[in-house]
Amino acid sequence: MxxxxxxxxxxxxxxxxxxxxxxxxxxxxxxxxxxxxxxxRADLRAGIVASTIANYAGKLRAEGSDPALPADFMPYLERPEPADPSDDRHLTDDELAAWADAAIFGIPPE
Structure with missing residues (x-):
């Protein structure tokens, strides 16, 4: 910081x-x-603009496809693996705390 x-x-x-x-x-x-x-923060702003343009232009794409998200255009954002809908596992308090530290302070989880 x-x-x-x-x-x-x-x-x-x-x-x-x-x-x-x-x-x-x-x-x-x-x-x-x-x-x-x-x-x-600058990457987020650029991602918002890019996803807005992509979603507008995407109206010409196949219907039913997911809209573009700002994160799709953020080059250094770590993307989690897609969640398995059948997985009912919830995060523990320690996992939530590690996630919060990563989101707020930029401290990667161990």
């Missing part, structure tokens, strides 16, 4: 560490959870 903040502020890590208090850093982390910035 510190690297993203330094890039967003146009500062080096050393400059940021010299001027940023831990309390302010925590506030930036909370703000990022509400309103993310950076390349991941």
């Amino acid at each position: 510190l690297f993203r903040l330094a890039l967003a502020m146009g500062r080096t890590l050393q400059e940021l560490r010299a001027t940023l208090t831990y309390a302010e850093f925590q506030e930036w982390c909370l703000y990022y959870q509400i309103e993310p910035w950076g390349e991941d």
Whole structure:
């Protein structure tokens, strides 16, 4: 997170560490959870535009095909394997926590 903040502020890590208090850093982390910035967010915006265009142009495709999603156009998004509809397994609390860490903080699950 510190690297993203330094890039967003146009500062080096050393400059940021010299001027940023831990309390302010925590506030930036909370703000990022509400309103993310950076390349991941830019990929999402581009994916929304691309999927909108693909779905509009797709009206000429075969009926019944699934619409394009923004994730289809996000190059570095890890896509899960398609779920088996007969699998009634639910995520455990630890699996949900790992998923939340990955989604919020960019920490990959172990």
